Amino acid sequence: xxxxxxxVNGVLRSATVPARRLLSDFLRHDLGCTGTHVGCEHxxxxxxxxxxxxxxxxxxxxxxxxxDGAQLTTVEGCRAPDGGLGPVQRAFHECHGLQCGYxxxxxxxxxxxxxxDHPDPTEEQAREAIGGNLCRCTGYQNIxxxxxxxxxxxxGEA
Amino acid sequence: MTTRMFGEPIQRREDPRLVSGDxxxxxxxxxxxxxxxxxxxxxxxxxxxxxxxxxALDVDGLVAVYTYEDLDGRVxxxxxxxxxxPSLHAPRTGYPLANGIVRHVGEPVAMVVAVDRxxxxxxxxxxxxxxxxxxxxxxxxxxxxxxxxxxxxxADNVAAHLVQEVGDARAAIDAAPHRLHLDLDIxxxxxxxxxxxxxxxxxxxxxxxxxxxxxxxxxxxxxxxxAAKLGIPVDRVEVVTPDVGGGFGVKIVHPWPEEVLVPWxxxxxxxxxxxxxxxxxxxxxxxxxxxxxHAVDVGFDDDGRLHGLSVTFAHDNGAYTPYGIIAPIxxxxxxxxxxxxxxxxxxxxxxxxxxVQVTPYRGAGRPQGVFVMERTMDAIARYLDLDRxxxxxxxxxxxxxxxxxxxxxxxxxxxxxxxxxxxxxALDKLKKLIGWDDFAAYRDQARAEGRRVGIGIGCxxxxxxxxxxxxxxxxxxxxxxxxxxxxxxTQGQGxxxxxxxxxxxxxxVPVEAVTVVTGDTRRFRYAVGTFASRAAVLSGNAxxxxxxxxxxxxxxxxxxxxxxxxxxxxxxxxxxxVRGTPQAQIALKTVAVLANPLRYAFDAxxxxxxxxxxxxxxxxxxxxxxxxxxxxxTDYYSPLRSTFADGMHAAIVETDPExxxxxxxxxxxxxxxxxxxxxxxxxGQIHGGVAxxxxxxxxxxxxxxxxxxLLNASFMDFLMPYASEVPVVEIDHLETPSPLNPLGVKGAxxxxxxxxxxxxxxxxxxxxxxxxxxxxISPSELWEARREGRR
Ligand code: FES
Ligand code: FES
Numbered sequence: 015x016x017x018x019x020x021x022v023n024g025v026l027r028s029a030t031v032p033a034r035r036l037l038s039d040f041l042r043h044d045l046g047c048t049g050t051h052v053g054c055e056h057x058x059x060x061x062x063x064x065x066x067x068x069x070x071x072x073x074x075x076x077x078x079x080x081x082d083g084a085q086l087t088t089v090e091g092c093r094a095p096d097g098g099l100g101p102v103q104r105a106f107h108e109c110h111g112l113q114c115g116y117x118x119x120x121x122x123x124x125x126x127x128x129x130x131d132h133p134d135p136t137e138e139q140a141r142e143a144i145g146g147n148l149c150r151c152t153g154y155q156n157i158x159x160x161x162x163x164x165x166x167x168x169x170g171e172a
Numbered sequence: 173m174t175t176r177m178f179g180e181p182i183q184r185r186e187d188p189r190l191v192s193g194d195x196x197x198x199x200x201x202x203x204x205x206x207x208x209x210x211x212x213x214x215x216x217x218x219x220x221x222x223x224x225x226x227x228a229l230d231v232d233g234l235v236a237v238y239t240y241e242d243l244d245g246r247v248x249x250x251x252x253x254x255x256x257x258p259s260l261h262a263p264r265t266g267y268p269l270a271n272g273i274v275r276h277v278g279e280p281v282a283m284v285v286a287v288d289r290x291x292x293x294x295x296x297x298x299x300x301x302x303x304x305x306x307x308x309x310x311x312x313x314x315x316x317x318x319x320x321x322x323x324x325x326x327a328d329n330v331a332a333h334l335v336q337e338v339g340d341a342r343a344a345i346d347a348a349p350h351r352l353h354l355d356l357d358i359x360x361x362x363x364x365x366x367x368x369x370x371x372x373x374x375x376x377x378x379x380x381x382x383x384x385x386x387x388x389x390x391x392x393x394x395x396x397x398x399a400a401k402l403g404i405p406v407d408r409v410e411v412v413t414p415d416v417g418g419g420f421g422v423k424i425v426h427p428w429p430e431e432v433l434v435p436w437x438x439x440x441x442x443x444x445x446x447x448x449x450x451x452x453x454x455x456x457x458x459x460x461x462x463x464x465x466h467a468v469d470v471g472f473d474d475d476g477r478l479h480g481l482s483v484t485f486a487h488d489n490g491a492y493t494p495y496g497i498i499a500p501i502x503x504x505x506x507x508x509x510x511x512x513x514x515x516x517x518x519x520x521x522x523x524x525x526x527x528v529q530v531t532p533y534r535g536a537g538r539p540q541g542v543f544v545m546e547r548t549m550d551a552i553a554r555y556l557d558l559d560r561x562x563x564x565x566x567x568x569x570x571x572x573x574x575x576x577x578x579x580x581x582x583x584x585x586x587x588x589x590x591x592x593x594x595x596x597x598a599l600d601k602l603k604k605l606i607g608w609d610d611f612a613a614y615r616d617q618a619r620a621e622g623r624r625v626g627i628g629i630g631c632x633x634x635x636x637x638x639x640x641x642x643x644x645x646x647x648x649x650x651x652x653x654x655x656x657x658x659x660x661x662t663q664g665q666g667x668x669x670x671x672x673x674x675x676x677x678x679x680x681v682p683v684e685a686v687t688v689v690t691g692d693t694r695r696f697r698y699a700v701g702t703f704a705s706r707a708a709v710l711s712g713n714a715x716x717x718x719x720x721x722x723x724x725x726x727x728x729x730x731x732x733x734x735x736x737x738x739x740x741x742x743x744x745x746x747x748x749x750v751r752g753t754p755q756a757q758i759a760l761k762t763v764a765v766l767a768n769p770l771r772y773a774f775d776a777x778x779x780x781x782x783x784x785x786x787x788x789x790x791x792x793x794x795x796x797x798x799x800x801x802x803x804x805x806t807d808y809y810s811p812l813r814s815t816f817a818d819g820m821h822a823a824i825v826e827t828d829p830e831x832x833x834x835x836x837x838x839x840x841x842x843x844x845x846x847x848x849x850x851x852x853x854x855x856g857q858i859h860g861g862v863a864x865x866x867x868x869x870x871x872x873x874x875x876x877x878x879x880x881x882l883l884n885a886s887f888m889d890f891l892m893p894y895a896s897e898v899p900v901v902e903i904d905h906l907e908t909p910s911p912l913n914p915l916g917v918k919g920a921x922x923x924x925x926x927x928x929x930x931x932x933x934x935x936x937x938x939x940x941x942x943x944x945x946x947x948x949i950s951p952s953e954l955w956e957a958r959r960e961g962r963r
Pocket of ligand 1: 051074
């Protein structure tokens with residue numbers, strides 16, 4: 015068993031887990047951050063995407079012990095500072111960018127990281143940015159719209 | 173003023189929770205529960221001769237292992253046949269754990285319960301099962317050849333045989349000026365929600381009550397099924413559906429082996445138990461659909477008008493038939509689409525194979541039926557050298573022929589009578605939207621540039637809102653909030669929003685004041701479930717009817733309080749007032765207080781309804797004989813028969829002359845689901861449906877080898893479309909109200925997926941000039957088809 019400590023959404027959290035504990039399970043079951051979802055556990059769907067030191071990673075492909083000491087951001091951490099919806103979350107709500115919501119945490123973390131580096135994407139770039147995440151419900155059209163809307167919100171064009 | 177709620181594209185009420193990580197899906201619950209895992213058959217057909225758990229028993233953290241021998245009572249019996257049918261002469265269902273024989277890869281053989289899923293899987297891998305392999309049947313052709321049998325006592329592998337005929341189709345075809353024969357096939361696909369199934373059960377021994385959470389499309393029926401299987405009084409069982417990560421049909425089947433075994437184990441162990449399906453389990457042990465082979469004979473005249481149509485098809489139902497023959501019945505009836513077929517004969521056989529069972533996936537038999545009919549329409553057009561839309565138009569049922577009786581029996585056992593629709597108008601809109609009449613010039617120009625482009629069309633009619641019923645309960649609380657409960661379940665369709673819109677519109681309250689609960693048997697006990705595009709029609713109307721009762725009661729009580737005629741009252745923004753005289757008013761929440769005569773003043777509001785505070789006649793009891801306390805009502809909506817939505821899709825594709833890569837350049841939809849409750853949500857349903865239609869036409873198929881191994885049971889190999897594969901969908905609506913229900917609505921959930929294979933086959937055929945007769949089609953298959961000059 016190993017003691018693993020990570021900073022999740024700004025809060026230091028730790029738990030003692032076996033070496034084989036996936037980061038996705040560590041977050042969900044050891045730390046109770048169930049916003050992060052798993053859709054495949056083989057790295058294809060992107061539902062489990064979290065930000066590891068700011069970069070999107072598939073938490074189902076990492077062992078918790080391998081990220082000891084890291085900074086993690088999950089969908090719960092994509093809120094606005096006042097606790098309300100963050101810009102990407104707000105955009106998904108406004109554009110009907112989700113239906114069942116199961117894939118949504120992976121999209122929100124992915125888009126959050128993308129827009130940090132690409133504040134003003136074209137529609138084509140927005141589609142490309144979400145190209146590694148699966149959604150079975152929406153057909154992606156409103157997710158693309160959500161990416162563009164989130165960019166506009168972040169640029170202050172509320 | 174209350175805004176017009178019904179028909180507005182308001183934002184969804186469920187979103188803030190779901191975008192923040194505050195959703196609660198099955199596996200988010202029961203963090204302290206024991207975990208279950210299953211040993212599943214690696215063989216498609218085998219006798220289980222021994223299950224040896226010796227090595228497994230030493231594992232730290234193991235709690236229990238169960239095999240068939242451990243099951244007792246009705247748990248040891250086969251799972252129920254949910255929808256019997258007279259033509260399903262040889263129905264077979266599986267056992268919760270295999271009873272001596274396994275009939276598909278993935279069938280559960282042993283159940284392990286341990287402290288967590290890691291340990292449970294460790295144990296499962298140490299259980300040694302000895303199998304004696306039996307001959308395997310894969311594919312419709314092998315099933316019909318019947319060299320081997322999936323079920324020993326069904327030697328010909330035929331589970332069901334059904335014929336329906338209207339007129340003498342074969343004579344009409346023989347007598348027609350022109351005849352064509354087509355062979356048309358569709359392969360297997362599956363619902364594939366992003367969240368798999370899951371069950372979590374808690375038994376309270378002191379209270380002798382069971383709580384089951386399941387990621388299901390029908391909590392009420394799971395409740396009855398679990399109570400019956402486990403021999404517990406229904407009153408001691410509650411089933412709750414938490415947030416569900418998509419269903420698309422697969423989660424309507426119940427009870428799954430796990431839905432029986434997890435509660436059963438929780439009771440035996442006296443501890444909470446949870447099972448969360450992983451992706452591979454979902455591929456090999458839930459359900460698939462779509463695989464059918466069809467032979468079509470059609471007779472028609474010089475104008476392309478149908479005189480007779482005869483379709484014979486075979487439906488691969490996999491190893492078991494828990495859901496009866498609903499999908500092939502739907503194919504056989506909905507194949508007719510918006511057309512008058514002349515005389516029609518349809519015959520199908522539903523056959524067993526050693527593959528995962530087949531139950532409805534969004535569209536449920538319609539994509540196959542529409543593929544067959546629309547391929548036939550295109551073939552007639554090509555034969556007569558007519559425009560494809562012209563042939564369709566000439567065969568349309570006209571608006572003045574509604575209601576139109578197709579003379580058949582539909583999937584609900586009721587007549588196939590279309591209630592309303594305007595197909596010529598829909599076609600007109602579609603042609604404008606896609607630019608049908610200008611396309612020939614574009615195609616020629618593209619050809620000149622060495623490009624291949626084609627346009628395709630597909631029309632469908634969809635029976636939605638099947639019975640028998642749904643109900644709703646609506647209550648106005650004394651703080652003015654409105655609580656709506658309905659028994660059917662939600663998998664992302666936005667029910668919290670649309671049912672709130674319906675209730676808000678009827679009651680005259682802001683939509684923000686309404687909360688909606690679905691799929692929780694603690695809140696509403698009688699329901700059927702979410703399938704067949706029925707939620708908005710069934711529960712939507714039930715909510716409206718219950719809300720109307722509440723409104724009538726509110727006006728009566730307010731009329732007494734204000735001493736005015738209730739007919740002069742209306743409700744605006746939660747306030748009852750005399751029409752035109754805003755001063756004479758009373759808040760709905762105050763009416764709710766007055767509706768419940770009280771003895772005890774538990775808060776200031778309640779004090780107004782206590783016995784010394786209220787006035788009223790001393791000659792009458794506080795609650796009249798025909799009245800009940802509370803500002804609430806329950807009502808049910810039970811339709812006479814299904815209501816028929818319709819739509820038409822068109823697509824433009826480009827095929828690469830070298831690589832045969834297929835690209836969808838444009839995708840247009842005209843959709844008529846009667847009155848729209850929330851256009852934003854309907855459009856979203858269409859987007860998602862089209863993505864599944866495109867996936868089913870170009871990418872998704874479930875590939876079994878001859879040994880019955882599913883070769884692509886992962887997201888790496890089963891090609892669900894990403895954003896790069898799904899075209900932008902252009903939508904236009906027509907709103908032809910249904911005369912059958914108070915709201916005038918029709919279902920919308922499945923529509924988008926239905927004509928996908930038909931439309932894209934039509935467009936690829938147009939681009940390539942070779943017949944496309946089997947879907948899905950990959951670039952390599954198109955390349956082969958080019959070489960053969962047909963597919
Ligand atoms: S769960 Fe990690 S990528 Fe699918
Ligand atoms: S919203 Fe359901 S999977 Fe994306």
